Amino acid sequence: MFKTGFDNELYLRLQSEKIKERISTFGGKLYLEFGGKLFDDFHASRVLPGFQPDSKLQMLMKLKEQAEIVIVINAYDIEKNKMRGDLGITYDADVLRLIDAFRLAGFYVGSVVLTQYSYQPSATAFSARLEKLGIKAYHHYTIEGYPYDVQGIVSDNGYGRNDYIETQRSLVIITAPGPGSGKMAVCLSQLFHDNKRGLSAGYAKFETFPIWNLPLKHPVNIAYEAATVDLGDVNMIDPFHMDAYGEMTVNYNRDVEIYPVMNAIFEKIYGSSPYKSPTDMGVNMAGRCIIDDEVIKEAARNEIIRRYYACACAERKGLVEDHNQYVKCELLMRQADAHAESRKVVAAALEKEKATGAPAAAIELDDGRIIIGKTTSLLGASSAMLLNALKALAGVDDSRYMIAQKYIEPIQKLKVNILGNRNPRLHMDEVLVALCICASADENAAKCVEQLKNLKNCEAHSSVILSQVDENIYRKLGINLTCEPVYQTKKLYHK
Numbered sequence: 001m002f003k004t005g006f007d008n009e010l011y012l013r014l015q016s017e018k019i020k021e022r023i024s025t026f027g028g029k030l031y032l033e034f035g036g037k038l039f040d041d042f043h044a045s046r047v048l049p050g051f052q053p054d055s056k057l058q059m060l061m062k063l064k065e066q067a068e069i070v071i072v073i074n075a076y077d078i079e080k081n082k083m084r085g086d087l088g089i090t091y092d093a094d095v096l097r098l099i100d101a102f103r104l105a106g107f108y109v110g111s112v113v114l115t116q117y118s119y120q121p122s123a124t125a126f127s128a129r130l131e132k133l134g135i136k137a138y139h140h141y142t143i144e145g146y147p148y149d150v151q152g153i154v155s156d157n158g159y160g161r162n163d164y165i166e167t168q169r170s171l172v173i174i175t176a177p178g179p180g181s182g183k184m185a186v187c188l189s190q191l192f193h194d195n196k197r198g199l200s201a202g203y204a205k206f207e208t209f210p211i212w213n214l215p216l217k218h219p220v221n222i223a224y225e226a227a228t229v230d231l232g233d234v235n236m237i238d239p240f241h242m243d244a245y246g247e248m249t250v251n252y253n254r255d256v257e258i259y260p261v262m263n264a265i266f267e268k269i270y271g272s273s274p275y276k277s278p279t280d281m282g283v284n285m286a287g288r289c290i291i292d293d294e295v296i297k298e299a300a301r302n303e304i305i306r307r308y309y310a311c312a313c314a315e316r317k318g319l320v321e322d323h324n325q326y327v328k329c330e331l332l333m334r335q336a337d338a339h340a341e342s343r344k345v346v347a348a349a350l351e352k353e354k355a356t357g358a359p360a361a362a363i364e365l366d367d368g369r370i371i372i373g374k375t376t377s378l379l380g381a382s383s384a385m386l387l388n389a390l391k392a393l394a395g396v397d398d399s400r401y402m403i404a405q406k407y408i409e410p411i412q413k414l415k416v417n418i419l420g421n422r423n424p425r426l427h428m429d430e431v432l433v434a435l436c437i438c439a440s441a442d443e444n445a446a447k448c449v450e451q452l453k454n455l456k457n458c459e460a461h462s463s464v465i466l467s468q469v470d471e472n473i474y475r476k477l478g479i480n481l482t483c484e485p486v487y488q489t490k491k492l493y494h495k
Helices: 008-025 043-046 056-061 077-079 091-104 123-130 183-196 220-229 239-245 254-272 293-316 324-335 344-356 381-393 405-418 428-438 445-450 468-477
Strands: 030-034 067-074 108-115 137-139 171-175 202-206 235-237 251-252 360-364 370-374 459-462 480-485
Touching: 030 183, 043 091, 043 220, 043 239, 043 254, 043 293, 056 459, 067 077, 067 091, 067 183, 077 091, 077 108, 091 428, 108 123, 108 183, 123 137, 171 183, 183 202, 183 254, 220 235, 220 293, 220 324, 235 254, 239 254, 251 254, 293 324, 293 480, 344 360, 344 370, 344 459, 360 381, 370 381, 381 428, 381 445, 381 459, 381 468, 405 428, 428 445, 428 468, 468 480
Parallel strands: 030 171, 030 202, 067 108, 067 171, 108 137, 459 480
Antiparallel strands: 235 251, 360 370, 360 459
16 A cells, blocks of 8 residues: 655745755855756655655746756767666657756746767757757867866866856756766856856755765665666765764765865865855755655665666666676665565566466555466466456456457457567557557446556566566556566567
């Protein structure tokens, strides 16, 4: 059963008040580096049950008239076609998605900045595309000696080479499709240019994780390490905060390591630094809004297990070369006292696979019921599981067929005979289309369609790695999926 452990309304109020307070500290202009995702922050909603995926956006809505958005993307990420794993789209495509989403919410999107730009062909083409779409594109360049040569960085040959971003409002939100974009460098470059122009402005950092006022080894903070295992982030006590205030707070290695450099850059720009520690730079109030720590801990442990499976599958797909990432995920599970066998759907799916000799899938409904799906000649295991779960939620007899074979067979013929697919079984998206067609004439099918919304936040497991099509449907339905790191067949090529 879904339990709430986080007060979202309190968070919206406290967080907006904190940002307003920081704006006033710097004389009315603030560059706010936004870590994590402004939209669709599903990690936060999973480890902080009650936190809405768009909570940060809703919080910023309270500051909409003061705010403008600057989106940052690393030119090398464009060149590598880097993907957002949770959405299955490239970073450059996500920039356009974010612009549309911000505008739809009523925010002013001022520009896009391409960082580490060195005239890469794909990055140059994307920049030209933005200009044709009427979006101002700026370029920031690689700085020799960055980040340690402060003298060179804070100079006309360092930040001075970067384009100056023309901004209009008091709160400039610097965000990006993902990590490693160069958001902090963009903020500091702007401070350098503003200072040369005699303008007063400040910098602050908004990172949801790690949560600075939770213990270092709290499962929520360990879940952050698991989520960023590819970046090698490590949580640690902020030594600068301890020295300055005698207070123990949590930060992560990259911010702690870069702080002396940032401090020196602040001193070079302003003459003195406004911050005594990396924690000082932050404005995150999420830790103040936890209302049930046990619920939060359990949710975080579940997330760590999910990350473990995700890492194992990524390695099996050849997306990760460093086996140490998998080893670290195992270590993080032990640190958080999380156990894969506590995930009930895992055992259920594997038992069904053993009994049938074919791939199986299992889902845990909100009321605790475990529903199984097996592979048949008509349906893949996930498709069967989906139909079985909807029947269970709708109170429809399990023996009843929701989609008649006469509807399935034409789809299979289309897939195999016309579209050239070798697998005739229906994927989840095809099952949903067929179910909706049946719902126009079948009351029970209509009841099942009505239950789709109740699959959100359910846990599911597949005994094999799934196709991208099925993974996308799980994601869109809000089902938390894990998979065994094995393929159904021994083929070398998998779609």
